Amino acid sequence: MSTDTTVTATTASVSTHILDTSVGRPARGVAVHLSARSGRQAPWQALGGSTTDADGRCEDLPAPPEGTTHVRLDFAVEPYFTDQRAEARQDAPAHRDGGAGAFFPEVAVTFAVVPGEHHHVPLLLNPFGYSVYRGS
Template sequence: MTPTSTPGLARFNALEEHAAFTALHEACASTAWVERLLAARPCATAEELYAASDAAMAELTAEDLAEAMAGHPPIGRPKPGDPTSAREQRGMTDASDALKAEMLELNLAYQEKFGHVFLICATGRTAEQMRDAVRERIGNTPEREREIVRTELGKINRIRLARLVEEDRRGHLTMSSTTASVSTHILDTSVGRPAEAVAVRLSARSGRAADWQALGGSATDADGRCKDLPALPEGTTHVRLDFAVEPYFEKKQAADAQQDAPANRDSGAVFFPEVAVTFAVKPGEHYHVPLLLNPFGYSVYRGS
């Protein structure tokens, strides 16, 4: 078997649509990029997949690039519980406190000028190399910098796709049809809008008698969605989502009180401070579990 045609690639080609979308979206947050790669399946070789990625990246609009960049944390501040960004930014791990502080200052200056996070393919780069890169690029025009970002995103996507389709030591795909995947979003039905900044924790177990394993968490974005929940371990049979809704409603009540909103004034303590949802999963399937929420009740269902 050639290096460009692997069992991992075959498993990726065979992934159910939802699972493939989730796997690709974890590699790149641009919906347009994901949709173009889904349309390119099945790919005969890994190089064909990488070429499809490069072609999709070349066609992304400024808005698409902004969406892709939004999925990347600042250099020196990888997302908590995200092994991918931590691994890619490993060069910053042993940096001195002075260098980390300088990098933070440069990041802020860059973001103030260009309106987005400084993005670079950090894999294999030292902290000093990344600092020197932001120093150099901060003098670019916005147009020049946008094309550099496009190139860097292309490099990152190739690396992430390579990990996606390669086999691990046990001969399984890292994100594959042997595992389930989970996503969620929250709608505040009392106002008919998404619930933003609600902390969500994900836990899993293998069998009813097994202990729960905390996998990490995330928080809902402006659309009420959690787009970066951790991957499920192989063998997962049950999943639990814990929604910390009390801080969300307390903040909402405080805002209503400031605006003297009669419908919500003096609404009192939150009736359900936390919501825990447990459900069974099967390998290879994607489970989208929305939460419909109001101050005195909630409901969940398996969405699509």
Template structure:
């Protein structure tokens, strides 16, 4: 049993379209304290900083959450990742060029509730036209 008075958060991204980690994705962390936005008791979001995914798709240096945090938001800037991936693919195989369609999900924002003393690992499973998340371990 943890005796910490704050929750902690970690994440990683797997690009399911290629079965590999998504490297170079900027991830920003925000937190708020108090109730939920629906009950009118939630505080304002506080930007805490961010990180960039490494070669394993992991952010190993996300900022710590402040005491009293009840909700966390992870913002993943996935558009630059997919644009680079598309540019690399076109360079490698020009005959397979796409129609130049924009990225369908330019960013992914995940908001979740936390309890002091708990660790929350929130992986993002990503592909060009969809994503899913879950509470990992």
């Protein structure tokens, strides 16, 4: 799903990557979906998504449309931790409820964007927690 990610004075661009801090490696194969809205009360518009590559990066997220004020990245992390074949999988202990995989099956990160700027928002991930920040 490749789109033009050229930043102009009226648009913003978004990128992300995921590092699995439990094993100190990029998280490969995680589905990431991007949505945008043009104001706090505006409805979310699904724009598409991508999957992290071997370096944990999504190189082809869609560009938010002109007028976007907020972006949401939805990370589907549970399959990454439950897939026995994933290269960077950690053998997480069982949850208290008897499940396995990730305590947080999905991570949704919402942030404000500024037209003309690039917004890089990395996800630091482990089976029982996560952290995000604005990168460069």
